[in-house]
Amino acid sequence: MKIYDVEGFPNPARVRIALAEKGAQDAVEFVAIDVMQGEHRSEAFRQKNPDAVVPCLELEDGTCISQCNAITEYIDASFEGPSLTGTTAKERAVISMMNLRAENGLLNAVGTYFHHATPGLGPDLETDQCAVWGNRQKATAEQTMAYLDSVLASSDYLAGESFSVADITAFAGLAFADFAKIEVPETLTHLTEWRARVAARPSVSG
Incomplete structure (x- = not known):
């Protein structure tokens, strides 16, 4: 398998965290895509992923899978180890729900703010910006942080007592928030404590 990506995005x-949680890093070849030079928008890459974004997973038979949720679901089903997406119908539904809340309300909201209301990746890549929309999504991200803090007040992880893809997504969202200079309020103590625990996991710290 190959994964086309940019390390650190x-x-x-x-x-990468999902692969590490499953102990499957060595089963994948990582191929770096030069986003700053627009390689992700090239015709060659679009043939693999019409979305023109990273990451993209390419299987040995040539099948290409994009969209993080689809890729992590494939990884979770393909390798041994604790499930990241749930094993019962209820677990899968709750994890999927919380993952989408973390993705839409935090990670994607921060991304929209970064790409629309800041210089982002520069004028060559950031076209058709709308600062009003970007700043509105910054507020959404801040509201989602408060919501996640409330969930973690009574739960070890975002979808229950086990680490899941929802935690991975939220952790990545907070890292993006740091990069975009959106602060996590000091009052969100549950979120801060959870973040420290996730950061200490071998899949993240290693």
């Missing part, structure tokens, strides 16, 4: 980080 938020969505590629989600896939």
